Amino acid sequence: MAAATKKIREKLSPSYWMRFIFDPMHSLPALLLLFIAELAVSIFVIWKIKYTEIDWVAYMQEVEGVVNGTYDYMELKGDTGPLVYPAGFVYIFMGLYYVTQHGSNIRLAQYIFAALYLINICVVFQIYRQTRKVPPYVFFFMCCASYRIHSIYILRLFNDPVAMLFLYLSILCFINDRWSIGCLLFSLGVSVKMNLLLFAPALLFLLMITQGTLGTILHLTICALPQLLLALPFLLVNPKGYMVRSFDLGRQFFYKWTVNWRLLPEDIFLNRSFQIGLLACHLTALLLFCFFKWKKLYPGVKLSLWMKPLNFKNLHPIHILSALQ
Template sequence: MICELDLNLCWWFFCGCAFGSPDTKIDWDAYMSQVTGFLAGERNYAEIHGDTGPLVYPAGFLYIYSGIQYITGGAVFPAQILFGVLYVINLGLVLLIYIRAQAVPWWALSLLCLSKRIHSIFVLRLFNDCVATTLMHASVALMQQQHWHLALTVFSAAVSVKMNVLLLAPPVLLLLLKSLTVWGVLTSLGCAAILQVLVGMPFLLTYPMEYFSRAFNLGRVFIHFWSVNFKFVPEDFFISKPFALSLLILHLGFLFVFAQYKWCRHEGGILRACGPQNVREEPKKSDLNVVDKFLRSVQSLSANHILTVVFTGNFIGIVFARSLHYQFYSWYFYSLPFLLWKTTFPTPVRLAIFFGTELCWNVYPSTPVSSVALLLCHVSLLAGLWFAPSEYPYVDRTKEIKKS
């Protein structure tokens, strides 16, 4: 009933956005130009361009948007209908992972379909962020089911559409180390690597350096005007290396602190959580069968803990990202209700942070005031997550063994 309510709400919002607003495409023509060049046989990333500049996305983007071009004929309106369906699919995945985590009251799930900016990003503007976000949520849903090899494959597919998904890489690696044996970790990462090789094969065999330098460029400097965050920072300092390095150090530092003292608190720190000396509470049974003994070597993480680590790790990356463009809101919007209800804030404060964040993302163009307000919302949420109690990370297998 909850899912039906939210899906009905999202459908009405989708209809209002798709058919009640003018065409506001931004990158669509550039996407179609890049796809056309690829389909014409061009395999040199340095020679594939669009209206907004050179192609800067991995090859999965080209395959998916080639399919979209084939289905829609390159027309905007059919593509908006297609992305409306994608919006509903993504929302269904998000509701699934929320319900599994059982950490948010049912009424708060309606917040997931109340963002005007998200509707615009998905249904009107047709950004590839929408495809990457949907694949990322599908990967998280598979992680909650302990299907790590398939989850890492889907995660790699999301990365092949847009590289921002790599913000989840550190927390996902931590979950792998906590959940699987060394062999399991290596084979899971192998699945992700193989998919990247297969996706990029036409370009790796022809112009490999051009592919790597364009599709996985970690040194891109975004235009100050389009930044939603840090607009209050002077442009000269905004594009400087010291500012970028400072944010990177803060990003990595907060990831380590959260991993050491929050995500691995029960085990006694990162080394104990990921090493063979990992100690956790387990049923003391001497008559376990062979299957039980095998399962004990694969630590089953709770759906709530998986979502906490993935969403919090991604959010830390958002807080310390040098530049957030408007479409980047889709990277973390769907995690906000979950993260807010992980804190001990009163409900009015949670809602104030949620709608304050939404308001900042709807200020166009962004201003120093809106950027400061967004930073305050981010920092407040991050502080709330730090002082929130840490959940028990593992599935209680006592009941499972008693049943057997």
Template sequence: MASPASLPVRAVRFALDVANGRHALSKLVAPLLFLADAVLCVLVIWKVPYTEIDWVAYMEQVAQVASGERDYTRIRGGTGPLVYPAAHVYIYSALYRITDSGKDVLLAQQLFGVLYMAALALVMACYRKAGAPPYVFPLLILSKRLHSIFMLRCFNDGFAALFLWLTIYCLQRRAWRAGALAYTLGLGVKMSLLLALPAVGVVLLLGAGYATSLQLAALMALVQVLLAVPFLVVNPWGYLGRAFELSRQFLFKWTVNWRFVGEEVFLSRGFLLTLLGLHAVVLVVFLTTRWLKPARKPLPRLVVPILLGKSPFTEQEQRAISRDVVTPHFIMTAILSSNVVGLLFARSLHYQFYAYLAWSTPFLLWRSGVHPVLQFALWAAQEWAWNVYPSTSVSSGVVVGVLAVTVSLVWLGTGVSSERIRAAAAKDAAAKR
């Protein structure tokens, strides 16, 4: 019989075993949290007042499409012109019909509750496939802002986030074509998913091979064209200019991330060019030192053949890289880190952009290898900052600070040592003999 003094020790040991996946009950953590969040979603829809921001504008815009308008430059709503790609129009056109021309907001909220739970199921499946421990999972359901984005605002970012996680889910299971299709459909909802494109390209190159990745790139482009055909035939430049407007002007009053620099700096061209330059530099650093490093080839031997229209790998090298390098946690780490790097250097983040960050940060912090206490502290700081409305110099500083720390920790924690690379190369050489 255990002594009373040993009971707390055993309880702590039991809790740690469950939290770290070392107990049979660890498998129940994700399902129980999922059910708890389902109840929470019901309570949010039932008890928390709906806040109108973009829903009416979405409905006004798709109503014009339903009436026959196909010129993107003429489609407007109460908040301004239509600035999202064609998949957004099709999704909200369906919602327009289902919700009685957008009048049944409660039904829309319930549908977005289902959307949230579907996305959460994908997120949890991706986390489990990547080997994340159970103690990380509570962070996936505790975000106040994330529930608000889906069920109290009905933003299109919920659909884009769903497709982003569906992309990761498919690629983790080596369903390359399905993953590419999911990604391009998400991009067809909102161009924010362009931030993940560099890593998606690397994953397809290393996992599916050079020839297949080119075919999948063509497939993604073709889907974008097919989605946009009704609008392209009327005003192609108007569609491209509005749906993928890279030069869009952002208002200082709505920024969540750069308020602390002041309006004059925020609106300056120099600040924009600095962010673009830093984004490019950090992406190149991740590309060369993290995402492509496990391929065990110098960068010129990777880039030159690609520029010449050839695969940089032999058939045997390709199979080995796809098998040994492109693992579920590599895929998830690369895509989420690419996305977070993009968010760090974005000119302006609005509150709905948290849909792309809230479920990414817990995994990246765990993947960085820092102590769980620091993981939870950084997550809490991030959650606090994104719930300050309107944003302040302090809250925006915390937003940028946590993003910068996350990116730095991921880069530091996911390094591939030269010893490991040499060991893998020796293994390949032995296999050839």
């Protein structure tokens, strides 16, 4: 009786419940509650907030060209311009094209993207749970507190969520020492949207120290093969057109779509010198990260073109996440 009373008092004490808010080792109940809340919020957004058309119709027009037998990337386009995404995008959105009655069933597409969002947050939750460093209350700010994240997934139907799901799945594989599967998933993400290549330098660094030079070459081959196989129907028709369109590093972006650089006048944003300067700053930042942040995560590591795999079997997930941030 005394033991039962003690247990009841313990569960009624503030310290017992506070650990479900602040203790990373007790995050699962909070994550379950957040998932249920996100499910409800997603349904509410679909029914109560007006859908905004930006790219969905253009996506459907672009893949409709492939459905109609056009495999020349220079001929594929929509209302917003030419098709500028790699082949993985075409296959995935072609599937959505058929499922949503040629893209006309917007409500069904929203439910599909809501499901995609819920899967995405589950993967992200699991990534951070495995670090055992993130207190449960932080997860609230990753999902429920963000209007923009719901907008991107459910109200805009952008292709970014599809690419990011592959990225998060690949990171989950990396922190569980599944580098081959992770590289495959990363490549599939790149095949949806080229933006994921921004993570490639950090991934290359991680591959070099964990797999060595030969292992890195093998894993880069794993990254390259899906790109080749998915793009093959388009490469056979117009290889130059495919590369120019889907991996156009010199593409000019429209000022009206920028968010981060809205503070600048349009003429500066469109100026080629400004864009080259941004690229130079990015490359400089990568070098600084490599020598002053990434190397500090792995003391004693000497980078060279020829490296043997180091013994990082017990590599903590936080080290991998810190490199990929």
